[in-house]
Amino acid sequence: MNRATLLLPILVLAIAGALSAIFIVDEREKALVLQFGQIKAVREDPGLYFKLPIIQEVVRYDDRILGLDVDPLEITPLDDRRLVVDAFARYRIVDVRQFRQAVGASGISLAENRIDTIMRAQTREVLGSVTSSEILSADRAGLAARIRDASRNEANSLGVEVIDVRLKRTDLPEQNLDATFARMRAEREREAADEVARGNEAAQRVRAQADRTKVELVSDAQRQAEIIRGEADARRNSIFAQAYGADPEFFDFYRSLAAYRQSLLAGNSTMIMAPDSEFFDYLKSTDVE
Known part of the structure; x- marks a missing residue:
C-alpha cells in the first residue's frame, strides 16, 4: 500500500x-x-x-500575412500643397530567428511600431519627391510600389517581408479644404462661363447665317414673283388688247358692266357724280332695257 x-x-x-x-x-x-x-x-x-x-x-x-494600418501623416509634395495620407501595409514574418533577435520578447507590438516608423519615413520620402497631381492621379499605384520596395529593404533587418503597401486615403488638411473648394468652384465657374460664351458665339453665327439665308430666299422668291407677275400682266394686257381690237364697242360695254358691279355693291361708299358723267352712259342708253 x-x-x-x-x-x-x-x-x-x-x-x-x-x-x-x-x-x-x-x-x-x-x-x-x-x-x-x-x-x-x-x-x-x-x-x-x-x-x-x-x-x-x-x-x-x-506565419500568416498580417495587416498594419499606418497612422495618417501629413506630407508636403514638390508643389508645397500639403496632403494627409493614410496608408496600409501587409507583411509577414519570414525569419523567426532574426525576428526574435530584432524585437526580443516584445514581439509583434514592437515590430509593428518599427514597421510603422519605416513606412512613415518612406512615405514622406517617396511622396515628397513628386507633385500632388501625381499623387492624386492613377500613378499612385506606382508610388505605393516604390514605398513598398523601399520599406521592404529596411524591414528585412527585422526578419519581416513587406508584401504590399496601399494608399487608402489622400486628402487635403481640413484647414485647406475650404480654400481649395473655393478655388475649384471658381475654376469651374470660369470654365462654365467660357462654355456659355462659346455657345452664344456659335449661336450668333448660326442665327446670322439663318437670317442671311432667309433674306436670300425671300429676295429670290420676290424676284421670281415679280417676274411671274410682270409676265402675267403682259399676258393680260395682250389679251385685253386683242379683245379690244376685235370689238371695241363690246369691250367698252363689258368694262362698264364690270365697273357697275364693283361700285354698286351693298356697303360701298356713297358716290357723288354729275348726271351727265360718262360713267352712266350705258345705264341711260335707250338701247339697253
Missing part, C-alpha cells in the same frame, strides 16, 4: 513531464525553442516536437 501511494505521485509527475516536453506546431505558425532566453531550435514545419521540460520554453509567431 505504501509503495502504491509513493508510485502514484511519481507516475503523475512523469506523465506531466512527458506532456510538458511535447508541443505541436500548427500550419499557421512558426515556433522557437528557447532555453534561458537563448534560441535552441527553430520549428517552421507543422508537426509534433519535443523539448526539455521546465528549462525550455516555446514561443510561437504567426
